[in-house]
Amino acid sequence: MMKRRVLIGLHESPGIGWKSIERILETGSWENAAEFTASDWVDCGLTESQAIKMAGPFTETWLEQREELIHRKGIQVITRLDEDYPLLMKETVRPPWVMYLIGHRSLLTSFSIAMVGTRVPTAYGRKVAELLTAELCRHNVTIVSGMARGIDGVCHEAALRCGGATIAVLGTAIDTAYPSEHTALYRQISADGLIVSEYPIGTPAHPGLFPQRNRIIAGLTRGTLVVEADVRSGSLITADSAMEANRDVFAVPGQITSPKSSGTLGLIKQGAKLVTSAEDILEEYGVAMVQDTSMKEISSEGNKLTEQEQHIYHMLEQSTLSFDGLLSRTGWDFGLLHSVLLSLIIKKQVVQLPGSIYKII
Structure with a gap:
C-alpha cells in the first residue's frame, strides 16, 4: 500500500516525468521515499536539481493530503502496481504509471474500439460516426475516444444515446471538462461511462498534453477506427500509437475530393483496413468475442x-x-x-x- 501511495506521489511531483519514475522504481528501494534526503534521491537516479526539489515537499503529510483530495473529489486511481491495471495498456511502449478514473472502472477490461477523427467533421463524417457507433454498441463494444470537438464528441454522444458503453480519455486534468462546451457530456460519461486521464488534479491545460493522451486511447483498445480526418489531424497520432502498440487500424473511406478524407484515404493506402460497416471490424476478432447486446x-x-x-x-x-x-x-x-x-x-x-x-x- 505504501509503495502505491509513493508511486502516485512521484507521478504528481513537478519535474518528475515517466523516465524519472522508471529510474526510481528500478532501484528497488523507494518504498520509504517520503523520508529521503536529497542524497537518497540522487542515488535513485535523479539529477541534483531534481533531488533538491524533491527532498523538501515530498513528505508523508503531503502524500496523505493528495490522497485525501483525490478521495474527496470522488476520483479513483489505478497504478501499474494494481492487479486490475489493463493488460492491453501494460503491453504498450510507455504505459502510464498512474491513471485517474471517474465512473465505471470495470469498463477498462471491456472489449473496446477507439473511434477518432477531425474536430470539424462534414455532415458525412458525423452521420458515419453515429451509424458505426450505434452498430458497435449493439454488439457490446465499448467506444473509446478523446471527448474533443467533432468526431470524438459525436461518438461519445451516439454511444450514450443507444445505451452503449463509452470511455473518454482526457488531455486535461481528470477534474476538468475540456472543451467547456462538453461539460454536460463530461457529466453524463462520468455517470454512465468512464472518464480517464493521466493528469492529476490541478494540472494546467497545455496543447502538448493532448498528443500524449492519444497513446492511452490506442493502448486501451483492440483497434483504432479513424472516421474522418485530414492529413494534419491529431487523430492520425492515435492511429500511429495504435500501430506502435501492434493494434489494428481501421479507416472509413471518403470522397477523394474532400480534404477531410485525405488522412483516412492515406491510412487505407498504408494498409489500414477499409471500413464501411461494424462487421468489417468485428470479423477481425471473431464472434466469440462480441455478440448483439439485445441477447x-x-x-x-x-x-x-x-x-x-x-x-x-x-x-x-x-x-x-x-x-x-x-x-x-x-x-x-x-x-x-x-x-x-x-x-x-x-x-x-x-x-x-x-x-x-x-x-x-
Missing part, C-alpha cells in the same frame, strides 16, 4: 453465455486470473463466482489450471 450474451461454437459469464469471460481475455483475483475484482460472493466459473468450464469457454488459475480456451 445479453456471447456466442461461441453454439454455446451462449449469460451476462455474468460474459463479464468473467472479458476479464479473462485480459489475462489469466486466480479464483481469489476474480473474487476481488467482481465483488461477488464465493458461491456465485464458483457457479459461473463451473458453467464456463462446462461450456468449454474456460479451463481451470493448477492453483485455481483460470484462462479462456
Whole structure:
C-alpha cells in the first residue's frame, strides 16, 4: 500500500516525468521515499536539481493530503502496481504509471474500439460516426475516444444515446471538462461511462498534453477506427500509437475530393483496413468475442453465455486470473463466482489450471 501511495506521489511531483519514475522504481528501494534526503534521491537516479526539489515537499503529510483530495473529489486511481491495471495498456511502449478514473472502472477490461477523427467533421463524417457507433454498441463494444470537438464528441454522444458503453480519455486534468462546451457530456460519461486521464488534479491545460493522451486511447483498445480526418489531424497520432502498440487500424473511406478524407484515404493506402460497416471490424476478432447486446450474451461454437459469464469471460481475455483475483475484482460472493466459473468450464469457454488459475480456451 505504501509503495502505491509513493508511486502516485512521484507521478504528481513537478519535474518528475515517466523516465524519472522508471529510474526510481528500478532501484528497488523507494518504498520509504517520503523520508529521503536529497542524497537518497540522487542515488535513485535523479539529477541534483531534481533531488533538491524533491527532498523538501515530498513528505508523508503531503502524500496523505493528495490522497485525501483525490478521495474527496470522488476520483479513483489505478497504478501499474494494481492487479486490475489493463493488460492491453501494460503491453504498450510507455504505459502510464498512474491513471485517474471517474465512473465505471470495470469498463477498462471491456472489449473496446477507439473511434477518432477531425474536430470539424462534414455532415458525412458525423452521420458515419453515429451509424458505426450505434452498430458497435449493439454488439457490446465499448467506444473509446478523446471527448474533443467533432468526431470524438459525436461518438461519445451516439454511444450514450443507444445505451452503449463509452470511455473518454482526457488531455486535461481528470477534474476538468475540456472543451467547456462538453461539460454536460463530461457529466453524463462520468455517470454512465468512464472518464480517464493521466493528469492529476490541478494540472494546467497545455496543447502538448493532448498528443500524449492519444497513446492511452490506442493502448486501451483492440483497434483504432479513424472516421474522418485530414492529413494534419491529431487523430492520425492515435492511429500511429495504435500501430506502435501492434493494434489494428481501421479507416472509413471518403470522397477523394474532400480534404477531410485525405488522412483516412492515406491510412487505407498504408494498409489500414477499409471500413464501411461494424462487421468489417468485428470479423477481425471473431464472434466469440462480441455478440448483439439485445441477447445479453456471447456466442461461441453454439454455446451462449449469460451476462455474468460474459463479464468473467472479458476479464479473462485480459489475462489469466486466480479464483481469489476474480473474487476481488467482481465483488461477488464465493458461491456465485464458483457457479459461473463451473458453467464456463462446462461450456468449454474456460479451463481451470493448477492453483485455481483460470484462462479462456
